[in-house]
């Protein structure tokens with residue numbers, strides 16, 4: 001395969017990107033992957049994604065609810081009241097139209113967080129809730145079901161109000177509402193997002209409004225399209241992403257203050273740093289609290305090695321030797337700069353590999369498409385400079401791939417923080433797997449200087465796991481590591 005065919009496969013990725021959804025964040029036309037140029041030396045840090053983009057990518061890529069084996073922690077406002085949890089959707093006595101919608105979405109049973117959150121949200125009298133669990137565990141689906149359950153379809157005004165950090169995230173949640181409410185056609189949904197121009201004083205008839213804080217505030221205050229006093233359920237989704245945007249925190253609190261006493265307040269977040277807590281406590285009075293600890297990655301099922309190299313060419317040769325000796329189902333290769341990533345993609349393509357390249361200059365949908373193709377096994381090698389959403393990407397071989405094959409993570413350059421120091425968390429995210437769902441894996445670190453050797457040693461020490469030397473000139477030795 002020549003470099004041309006690499007370009008062709010990039011074209012292929014891009015056309016997939018165009019079909020992935022209706023969302024347009026930027027025009028894709030100007031987002032072709034650039035060849036190395038002046039800014040080719042940008043480091044990971046400079047390519048850091050904002051949290052909203054990351055969150056959106058997670059949603060575009062995800063196909064399933066994220067399993068979690070940790071215990072749900074529940075803190076009840078009234079510790080004496082009985083704690084309900086459900087194992088089936090039937091137990092919730094949902095309206096038949098909603099139950100049908102839930103099943104049509106392929107949900108067989110409530111997710112871990114939903115087991116506790118749903119009975120709390122559906123209880124009478126309404127209870128306030130702050131819920132935290134990692135991305136993909138079913139928070140959005142849970143509050144969508146609660147909103148749809150609380151609506152009175154015969155009343156033609158907004159009763160449920162949900163705010164989301166960005167236009168794109170609001171549209172994603174809107175889609176979930178539309179899907180789940182598919183058989184409940186009396187309930188209507190309005191989008192309070194930029195570009196949805198409304199005249200002053202025209203009353204909104206839709207029972208559910210989803211939007212971004214600025215537009216929702218305009219609709220409530222300036223344009224008076226929504227009467228906030230009639231809202232029964234208020235949802236603030238992705239609180240962690242919300243507060244990362246300047247101004248959103250204040251706008252959200254202004255909206256919350258207009259709501260009547262007795263309005264049910266619900267707040268969701270994928271992470272819970274102190275700032276999110278402080279914000280949550282201002283938005284949600286007297287809350288019940290549900291927390292589900294993140295399923296941690298471990299290195300227990302990973303064999304780690306390092307290879308000594310002198311140059312990027314050397315690293316590439318080592319990589320070729322590894323490929324020559326073992327059958328690799330899928331590999332993910334991390335480079336420090338775009339320039340290296342581009343170069344390596346070209347080299348590997350010339351060797352006949354089907355390479356996917358993930359780069360910060362691609363628009364969100366293109367990146368989602370690249371990851372999706374890789375996840376589906378359409379490309380076997382993914383080269384990336386992006387550190388941020390890899391923790392959500394599993395490189396375990398998907399079904400259908402021979403179990404004798406291994407999946408490999410290559411640190412073509414070792415992960416570093418922005419000051420050039422070891423970055424344990426990123427190292428773990430790159431090569432770790434979530435414990436019980438983990439399959440065995442192989443990680444190879446390319447060490448090219450005294451400094452990178454020192455860094456490798458700190459990873460070894462930090463995780464207390466041996467990283468053995470691999471001589472890539474010795475094919476027999478490489479073969480052994482695959483066993």
Ligand SMILES: Nc1ncnc2c1ncn2[C@@H]1O[C@H](COP(=O)(O)OP(=O)(O)OP(=O)(O)O)[C@@H](O)[C@H]1O
Pocket residue numbers: 055058059062063064065066105106107108109110111114133134135136137138139140141142269270
């Ligand atoms: N009970 C369920 N059974 C099967 N799939 C589910 C269930 N609940 C949610 N899902 C699916 O799991 C995925 C993640 O759900 P959801 O978007 O609600 O998670 P989330 O916790 O809100 O994630 P994020 O923090 O990224 O917003 C979605 O594809 C959703 O359709």
Ligand SMILES: [Mg+2]
Pocket residue numbers: 139140141237
């Ligand atoms: Mg969500």
